[in-house]
Structure formats: C-alpha cells, structure tokens
Amino acid sequence: MTSTRAVSVTRARKSFDSREVLHDVSFGIDRGEVVSLIGPSGAGKSTLLRCLTLLDTFDEGSLSYGDLEVTSRGEDGRAVYDKEAMRQARMRFGIVFQNYNLFPHFTVMRNVCDAPVVVQHRDKAEVEAEARVLLDRIGLSDHADKVPCQLSGGQQQRVAICRALAMKPDVIYFDEATSALDPKLTDDMHRIIRELASDGMAVGIVTHEMGFARDASDRICFLFDGQIVEDGPANQVINDPVDPRTRAFLSSPED
Numbered sequence: 001m002t003s004t005r006a007v008s009v010t011r012a013r014k015s016f017d018s019r020e021v022l023h024d025v026s027f028g029i030d031r032g033e034v035v036s037l038i039g040p041s042g043a044g045k046s047t048l049l050r051c052l053t054l055l056d057t058f059d060e061g062s063l064s065y066g067d068l069e070v071t072s073r074g075e076d077g078r079a080v081y082d083k084e085a086m087r088q089a090r091m092r093f094g095i096v097f098q099n100y101n102l103f104p105h106f107t108v109m110r111n112v113c114d115a116p117v118v119v120q121h122r123d124k125a126e127v128e129a130e131a132r133v134l135l136d137r138i139g140l141s142d143h144a145d146k147v148p149c150q151l152s153g154g155q156q157q158r159v160a161i162c163r164a165l166a167m168k169p170d171v172i173y174f175d176e177a178t179s180a181l182d183p184k185l186t187d188d189m190h191r192i193i194r195e196l197a198s199d200g201m202a203v204g205i206v207t208h209e210m211g212f213a214r215d216a217s218d219r220i221c222f223l224f225d226g227q228i229v230e231d232g233p234a235n236q237v238i239n240d241p242v243d244p245r246t247r248a249f250l251s252s253p254e255d
C-alpha cells in the first residue's frame, strides 16, 4: 500500500441478514485523485459508501484513513472497529449527500461552522473566518445569513460542500451530487471537484451519470453484484470497457 492512499479498504464483506451484498471488495482513493463508483441499481454502491463513512460497518476486511487503522482483524476473521479510531476517522472525511441534509433552521454560516465548533472543538471566530473564505470561493458569500429554504437547490448543494470542507477532510465523498443539477451547475461541480483534487484532496463520487463520471474522474470503479469487476482510467472504462458486464451496463444503463 502506498503512503499516498487517503482511504483504503481491503477484502471487505458485508451481509444483510444472511445475504452477502459486498463480496471481497478492495477499494481506495489516493490524495489528489478523483474516483467514481458506478454500477447498476442494487450493486452495492451506497452500502460501500455507508461503510466507508462509518454509517454502517463491514463484516470483514480492513479499513484505514491514511495512517489511521480503523479496523483490526478479530480471531474469527471479523472486522473489529476501534471506537477511538472511528472518532478520529470521522474528522478525515466529509460527505455531501444527495439531499444535502442541511439543518433547515440554521443559517448557512451556522450549517458550515457547526461541526468544526461542536465536534472538533475549534475556535468559533477562527472557524467563521475560514467559512467566509470557503463561501466566497464557492460563490456564496452573499448568502451566509440565509436559511436553506431561501436558497436554490444548487446553492444548497454548495453549502453542503462548504460544510464538508469546513472539517478540513482528507477525503470528500459525493453521493449522487449532480442529479437534479442543470448543465451550468454540473459544470461548476466539475470545476469544484477538480480544484479540490488539485489541492490534494481525495474525492470519491457515487453517480449514475456516466458523462459526469468520465469527465470529472481520474479513475472509475465499476461495481457489479457486490464486486468491483473493472477499475481503470475514466476514459478507458467508459469508452473501451474490458469486462463484458461493464460493456453490457454501459450499452444499456438501466437508470
């Protein structure tokens, strides 16, 4: 494993009841790299993302964020999660959810600053000063005192991005971040994602939009029935896939 890996999962398995939905999945994102996870409905993309973001747990396999080992291998081969490592790992990633999940009664500023102040116990004035820089960079400086319902969908999404970035994560995940955005906002998202990567952040994207995946990513992983069956440069996976299952999916995406 190279030291540039910001997040890494090795040989992960996950079952719901007795049905295994992730089979021996290994996946990682390097610093400065944008990776999209694509695949048919039910393939396990959200499950993998939920486990990477500690909203759920892998049954087997190992998970690390940089040099931080979140799991160890138990005697029975099960993944054992370390509580303190989980707490620290949560400060190393941010996630932008499909529905943004902003606090509706908080202003934009408070939405962005809440976690760094409450969870990371950082100085409020300092966090707010950084938040102003982030909001400015992302074109939202005039909206800091509004509440989410006073903003458009695209603006709410950018608030969600600022909120994730305020934690200064090493990895940022986007869950279906471009659905419901018009072409101009999709272009903006593309630009923001490239900027984050050029700052050295690792970016993970789950998307159903193949054009976006191809244009925004360095690498694409194709998940099929709980397994990564293709993993390669974005252009190659979309334009010239090797695995027949990727080819079939791309020639008739079901979504």
Ligand SMILES: Nc1ncnc2c1ncn2[C@@H]1O[C@H](COP(=O)(O)OP(=O)(O)OP(=O)(O)O)[C@@H](O)[C@H]1O
Pocket: 016, 017, 021, 039, 040, 041, 042, 043, 044, 045, 046, 047, 048
């Ligand atoms: N909480 C759960 N309990 C039981 N089964 C689940 C649960 N969550 C997901 N599954 C099952 O795990 C499999 C993978 O689901 P997942 O939501 O990860 O797919 P996905 O690739 O994100 O699909 P989509 O593109 O439709 O969002 C599916 O068969 C699903 O029914």
Ligand SMILES: [Mg+2]
Pocket: 045, 046, 047
């Ligand atoms: Mg999903």
